[in-house]
Structures are given as C-alpha cells and as structure tokens.
Amino acid sequence: MVKEKSEKIHKNKILKRNKLFDAAFDLFLTKGFSSTAIDDIVKKAGVAKGTFYLYFKDKYDIMDHLILSKSSSIIKEALQKIKDENYDNYIDRVIAFTDYIVEYFKNNKMLLKIIHKNLSFGLFRKALQKPEEYKEMKEVADLLLSSLKKEGFSDDSIEKVLFMVIELTGSVIYSSIILEEPDTIDNMKPVLFMMIKKMLTI
Amino acid sequence: MVKEKSEKIHKNKILKRNKLFDAAFDLFLTKGFSSTAIDDIVKKAGVAKGTFYLYFKDKYDIMDHLILSKSSSIIKEALQKIKDENYDNYIDRVIAFTDYIVEYFKNNKMLLKIIHKNLSFGLFRKALQKPEEYKEMKEVADLLLSSLKKEGFSDDSIEKVLFMVIELTGSVIYSSIILEEPDTIDNMKPVLFMMIKKMLTI
Amino acid sequence: MVKEKSEKIHKNKILKRNKLFDAAFDLFLTKGFSSTAIDDIVKKAGVAKGTFYLYFKDKYDIMDHLILSKSSSIIKEALQKIKDENYDNYIDRVIAFTDYIVEYFKNNKMLLKIIHKNLSFGLFRKALQKPEEYKEMKEVADLLLSSLKKEGFSDDSIEKVLFMVIELTGSVIYSSIILEEPDTIDNMKPVLFMMIKKMLTI
Amino acid sequence: MVKEKSEKIHKNKILKRNKLFDAAFDLFLTKGFSSTAIDDIVKKAGVAKGTFYLYFKDKYDIMDHLILSKSSSIIKEALQKIKDENYDNYIDRVIAFTDYIVEYFKNNKMLLKIIHKNLSFGLFRKALQKPEEYKEMKEVADLLLSSLKKEGFSDDSIEKVLFMVIELTGSVIYSSIILEEPDTIDNMKPVLFMMIKKMLTI
DNA sequence: GATGAATGAGTCTTCATTCAT
DNA sequence: GATGAATGAAGACTCATTCAT
Numbered sequence: 001m002v003k004e005k006s007e008k009i010h011k012n013k014i015l016k017r018n019k020l021f022d023a024a025f026d027l028f029l030t031k032g033f034s035s036t037a038i039d040d041i042v043k044k045a046g047v048a049k050g051t052f053y054l055y056f057k058d059k060y061d062i063m064d065h066l067i068l069s070k071s072s073s074i075i076k077e078a079l080q081k082i083k084d085e086n087y088d089n090y091i092d093r094v095i096a097f098t099d100y101i102v103e104y105f106k107n108n109k110m111l112l113k114i115i116h117k118n119l120s121f122g123l124f125r126k127a128l129q130k131p132e133e134y135k136e137m138k139e140v141a142d143l144l145l146s147s148l149k150k151e152g153f154s155d156d157s158i159e160k161v162l163f164m165v166i167e168l169t170g171s172v173i174y175s176s177i178i179l180e181e182p183d184t185i186d187n188m189k190p191v192l193f194m195m196i197k198k199m200l201t202i
Numbered sequence: 203m204v205k206e207k208s209e210k211i212h213k214n215k216i217l218k219r220n221k222l223f224d225a226a227f228d229l230f231l232t233k234g235f236s237s238t239a240i241d242d243i244v245k246k247a248g249v250a251k252g253t254f255y256l257y258f259k260d261k262y263d264i265m266d267h268l269i270l271s272k273s274s275s276i277i278k279e280a281l282q283k284i285k286d287e288n289y290d291n292y293i294d295r296v297i298a299f300t301d302y303i304v305e306y307f308k309n310n311k312m313l314l315k316i317i318h319k320n321l322s323f324g325l326f327r328k329a330l331q332k333p334e335e336y337k338e339m340k341e342v343a344d345l346l347l348s349s350l351k352k353e354g355f356s357d358d359s360i361e362k363v364l365f366m367v368i369e370l371t372g373s374v375i376y377s378s379i380i381l382e383e384p385d386t387i388d389n390m391k392p393v394l395f396m397m398i399k400k401m402l403t404i
Numbered sequence: 405m406v407k408e409k410s411e412k413i414h415k416n417k418i419l420k421r422n423k424l425f426d427a428a429f430d431l432f433l434t435k436g437f438s439s440t441a442i443d444d445i446v447k448k449a450g451v452a453k454g455t456f457y458l459y460f461k462d463k464y465d466i467m468d469h470l471i472l473s474k475s476s477s478i479i480k481e482a483l484q485k486i487k488d489e490n491y492d493n494y495i496d497r498v499i500a501f502t503d504y505i506v507e508y509f510k511n512n513k514m515l516l517k518i519i520h521k522n523l524s525f526g527l528f529r530k531a532l533q534k535p536e537e538y539k540e541m542k543e544v545a546d547l548l549l550s551s552l553k554k555e556g557f558s559d560d561s562i563e564k565v566l567f568m569v570i571e572l573t574g575s576v577i578y579s580s581i582i583l584e585e586p587d588t589i590d591n592m593k594p595v596l597f598m599m600i601k602k603m604l605t606i
Numbered sequence: 607m608v609k610e611k612s613e614k615i616h617k618n619k620i621l622k623r624n625k626l627f628d629a630a631f632d633l634f635l636t637k638g639f640s641s642t643a644i645d646d647i648v649k650k651a652g653v654a655k656g657t658f659y660l661y662f663k664d665k666y667d668i669m670d671h672l673i674l675s676k677s678s679s680i681i682k683e684a685l686q687k688i689k690d691e692n693y694d695n696y697i698d699r700v701i702a703f704t705d706y707i708v709e710y711f712k713n714n715k716m717l718l719k720i721i722h723k724n725l726s727f728g729l730f731r732k733a734l735q736k737p738e739e740y741k742e743m744k745e746v747a748d749l750l751l752s753s754l755k756k757e758g759f760s761d762d763s764i765e766k767v768l769f770m771v772i773e774l775t776g777s778v779i780y781s782s783i784i785l786e787e788p789d790t791i792d793n794m795k796p797v798l799f800m801m802i803k804k805m806l807t808i
Numbered sequence: 809g810a811t812g813a814a815t816g817a818g819t820c821t822t823c824a825t826t827c828a829t
Numbered sequence: 830g831a832t833g834a835a836t837g838a839a840g841a842c843t844c845a846t847t848c849a850t
Contacts, residue, residue: 012830013830016830016831037823038823038824038825039823042833047832048833049824049832049834050825050826050827050830050833051831051833053825053826054831058824058825059824121383121384122377122383125383125384157392157393159384160385160390160393161393163377163383164370164393164394164397167370167373167374168366168369168370168373170373171366171369171370171373172365172366172369175365181327181365182362183361183362187362188362191362191363191366192366194359195366195401198401198403199397210850211812211813214813218813239841240840240842241841249815250814250815250816251815251816251817251841251842251843252813252815252842252843252844253814255841255842255843256813256814260841412829413833413834417834420835441818441819441820442821443818443820446837452835452836452837453821453836453837454837455835455836455837457820457821457822458834462820463820526781526785526787529787529788561797563789564788564789564794564797565797565801567778567788568774568777568798568801571773571777572770572773572774572777574777575773575774575776575777576769576770576773579769583728585728585731586766586769591766592766594763595763595770596770599770602804602805602807603801603805618809643843643844643845644844644845645844645845648812653810653811654811655811655813655846656809656810656811656812656847656848657810659846660809
C-alpha cells in the first residue's frame, strides 16, 4: 500500500518535471531563451512558480538539461544510422555521421539556434561524465578515439584532434545554417568534409 | 577664433566618448558584460547618465564598438609582427600570425572572455565592411586570400577554407585558454598548428 | 479548512488592491495624476513595486478604475436621493439629480479636478458595458431614456439628447467650479437648469 | 544703418519663431502632443535646443499659442462666411456659423484631436483678452451677445447662455467626429442644431 | 542672440526568488 | 510536496532644462 502510494507520487513528480521540461523546450524554441521567463514556463506547464525551483536550480539549469537531452537523442539517431550501413573506412563513417547531424539541423533551425554554440565538445565532455545516462555519446566517442589510434595518431593528440573536428563542425553548422555565413550549408559541406578528411588523416 | 572654439568642443566630445569607452572596457573586463550596468559605466566615467546615450545607442552598441576596436588593434599588432620577419612559406606566416594572437590572449584572458565567441569570422566580416576604418583587417584578409589562391585552392573554396581556419582557431583559443578544455593552450598549440597546416595545404 | 485558507488569501489580495487604490486616489487628489509616480503609490500603500503590477496594468489602468468607481458611487448616492423624494414631473427629477451632483462636486473640487472632463457621457457608456457592476448607472440611464420616450422624443434622438445634457452639465460643472468661468457655479445653476429644462422639453 | 540692422534682426527673430511654430504644429498633428519632444521640434525647425526657450516658455506655451492661432483663423473664416449670406434671423445665422466650424473639423480631424477639448469657451475668453490681436473673435462675440440681448435674455444670463452653447457644440464636435460617440457627426447635427435653437430661444 | 553638449532626476517595467500557507 | 502572492533590487531609457561658449 505504502509502496504503491510512493510510486504514484514518484510518477507524479517525473510527470511534473517533464511538463516543465517540455514547456521550456517549446518556449525556448519559439521565443528564445532570454525572452522566456520562468513565469512563461510554469504557466505553460500548468504548475506553480515555486514548483519550478523544486526541480531545477534556475533557467540555465533547465536549459543545460535540455541541450544535453536533445543533443544526446540526435547523436543516438546518427549513431544508429552509421551502424546500419557499411563503410570502407572510418573517415567515411565519420563523415556520414557528421552528414546526418548536418541534415538534422538543416531541418531544425530553431533547435540549432538555442543549442547555439553549445553544440560543441563541452557538451560531449559533460555527457561523458555520466556514461550510463548518455551511453550513445560514450559509444561514439570510443569508436572515434579507437579509430584515430588505429590510424596512427599519438595518444596525446587523439583527443585534441577529435576536439577540433567537433568544434569546427559545430561552428560551420551554426554559422552556415543560421547566418548562411560564409555560404549556405550545402555549399559548405564539400569543403567541410574535405577539411575533416585532412584533419583525420595522418 | 571660431575654429579654436569648435575644435576645443570637438576634442572634449572625443574625450568624453573615450572616457565612456575606457570605463566600459574596464568594467566588462572585471565584472563581465551582463553584470555591468549603464549606471556603473557612467559613474566610472564621471559623466551623467544621459551623456551615455549621447554617444552610444545602448550597452550592446558600446560593446560592439569595443570588440571591433580591440580586435582590430590586436590584428594590427600581429600584422606588424609578421611583416617584420621573413618566412619560407605562407603557411609559416599564417602560423606565426596565429601564434601572436594566441600569445596575446594567453596574457589577456579577461579580454578573451568578453570577446568570447565573437572572436570569429563574423567579426572579420564586419570589419571588412568598413575597409577604410579597419584597413589592417583588410590587409590580412587580402594576404591570406591571395596566398590560398596561389597554393591552388579553387576560387570557390578559398573563402570557406579561411572561414574554417579562423573559426577553428577561435574555438581552440577560447576553449583552451579559458576552460583549459580539452587541454591547456600550450599543449593544444602543436596540434592546432598541425591542423592549420593540413587545412591550408592542398 | 482549505476554504478558510483560500478565503484568507483572497481577502488579503483584495486588501492589497484596495490599499493601492486608496493610496493612488489620495495622491492623484493631492499631487495630481501626472505628478504621481508608481513609486509614490506603492510607498504610500506599503507594498512592493512589483505588487502594483500584480493588480494593475499601469498608472492609467488604476486611474480608469478610480474614476469609474468614484463616479459610480456618486451617481448611486444621487439616485438614492431622487428616489426618496416625490417630483411633479421627470424634468424636476432630472434637475434634482443634477443638483445633487453639482453640490457634491462643489464640496469635492479635487476629485472633480482629477475626474476632469472624464465626467462625461463616455464614462456613462463604459459603465453601461458592465451593467452588473455598475447597476446604478444602468438604472439612471433607463429612467431617463424611458422618460424622454414618454415625453415624445423620437427613438432616434433620445440618446443624443441625453448625451448633450450630460456633456453640457459636465462642462458647466467643471468650468464653473474649478475655474469659476464664466461665473461661479451658484450663479450658473439657474441658467443651467433652465437650459436642461428647454433641452428636455419637446 | 542701425535701424536697418535691428530690423533685419527682428525679422530674423520672427522667422525663427515661425519656424518653431510650424514645426511644432506639424509634429503635434502627426505624432500627437505628448509624443512630441522639444528635441523633435527644434530638429524640424532647424534651430538649436536653447533657441526654443528663447521664444517659448515650454511645450505647453507653444501649444497654447498654436491653439489660439488656429482657432482664431477658423473663426475668421466662419465669420466671413456668415457675413456673405443673408439669414432670416440670428439663430439661423448662429447655426450657419456652427455648421461651418463643424464641417471644417470634419475635414481636419487631426487638428481637432490636438485642440481637443480646448475648443471651448476658455479659448474664447483668452482671445477676447487681446481684442486687437484676435479681432474676429471679438466681432463674433459682440454679434452674438447683442442678438441675445435683442431676443430678450437678461443681461445676467447672456454670457452664460453663450458659454453653454459653445461648450455643448465643442463637446459634440469632438466626441462625434473623433469617437463617433454617441453617433456620427452627420447624425448628431440635426439634434445639435435643434438644441441650439431651443437654448437660444427665450 | 544662438548654440547644443551635458545633465540627472525621474519613470516605468521586469523577473528571479522566497516563503507563508 | 505544491502553491502563487509578494517581493524589491535591478535595469534601461527619456527629456525638459541649463549654461558655458
């Protein structure tokens, strides 16, 4: 009896959290981060203002969780994709992976806008700190790291090279999709892939 | 007589503007942008609040001018440096140029913090729109573009490659100096230069 | 139990609103509308600034409510008065009603000053849009309209005539009491009543 | 020589004053009174801010002059009109006069908006205080007053009746033209004229 | 007389956070 | 746990007026 009750409460808690989560996501997407007030979020979620602070430290906290959660699920999808297909070499695989993400954001500009420049290595790091929660991230990381090692990169440089590839990709995606700067993403892609290839070849 | 008078006034105006400029720079550096209120700026500059709005539209306006001005002067210095020395090839020149900027920000972390991710191609673009005002930027750009052309890059890809090198460098500088992520700047440098070399070689 | 709690809160809310209302009224009366800052109101009411915006949109909002509320209560009183007495005809009744209001404002010049030229048909209209809230207004209106109809005014002109009587009365009251222009209210009264009589007679 | 010089200066002064006058009129008409800043006026007039205060006390001062000047010229026109035609009696003459003004404002809503409720007896009074400057007003006043006297109104009530007719007319014009309240001006006119007739008949 | 840079009090408004219920 | 009224600091911006030149 008691157990059932507490389970119910627990479920309810998760429900509330999710409501807040979804409301925040929606608002960040439509109004932007800084224009969204806690008030907007709780109203949309249908809970009281105080409740927000029961689940999240502040607006930045919910944003962080949001970015991590959304990025993680995109990477999960991308990972699934490259697993399903065969590639001659690991560079093609990385490029296919990258391409998936590029295409994803081409169709989700608003999400890209809020993830902004957070679409970066830092995110990666954060996720890797909780490998059980974001095991897809871990998987991708391990795959890439081992490939680079096999390619002959020194232990020392592996992570750094990976960092740079990710940062470069993030920058290009953001800038070309949102600002079309210096060109549209479709025109940037060949050059980006060429650069990635160069960077990943010893 | 009249000329003297108006000159005096004009000088005074520039003085006031500079006072505001310097005060804002100082405060952005120590307190950060968003924590700095217009009130703080005018108090430090020793002028009335209204005076601020005589010279700048708002906080973002003064920030933009600040970033452009500071970046421009850094690039000017870096440009001077690479002009004074001889290099075997243009890649070494670019790397020396980059190194100068890296070292500069190593010693000016706070400035890096406020320039943040504005240290990028966008800045470059902005400056190039006013070539007479930021002629150093124009010079650097022209130098690089012509070198890349000589190297054999297609007209189409030149600007894109340049964009990527700048974005990558900006990312690495910011991340490694401010966050030491994924490593310190000194440890990142060799890998960064290697990557730049690869990217700029056809 | 729950009911008691929510009732208490609700009472408190009404209390706060009234505090703001009274404070604003007092200040508008003594300092005038435009010279009264929100800050003054909240300080006098003993609440925080944000609280003001919890109850009113802005200064104009509280002013509108104030005017409507005060006017409504005056009309309520005037209505009570003419109900208590007997009159030979409806014109005498209207004149008695008007006289009550004239006398009221003679003794409340400051209120007249802030109600200013809002003491007019527009007010009437506004109040009639919420008949349940301002049922006295509705009652007065119905009484007058039906009397005019009985008198033989065309359906078309009834409202217009009423409008003119109200506007004229408002103008005379304001001008003669506040500015003593073109004469004191006591000297204006006989002429005003004569005019009303003419206007209301077919 | 000296005389010529001072005349030139004097002309220049009047010119500046007129520039300010016209600029203010234009801005009040397009932006409204309260949204027009002294800054806007001087910029439009092409003079320095300080100059404004050389000619007018403040924004209200220039507004007052504006209203008086514009109203005066309208009345002048209306007066001309009723002089040119023949009327059976003075009431018809007054109604023709009123009609001219009504029609004028029907075609100049913006001017009506800024003259607002200043279109009243007060204006009349003000103008009559400077009979040499606003002699048309004086003429109209004298005409009406003598007619009322002839009609048999007591010396005491003449001015008061006139006051009421003017106030009523002003109210109706403003309300019906700007707000179409309680009806359009064209629908109000017959009732207004009927009321004026009643008020002016002993 | 004319200028226009400088002033700074004054105003509204927002919003994250708290805490009594 | 949940609520939401209350808070009040913080902030941006305006503008009539002055006064040294």
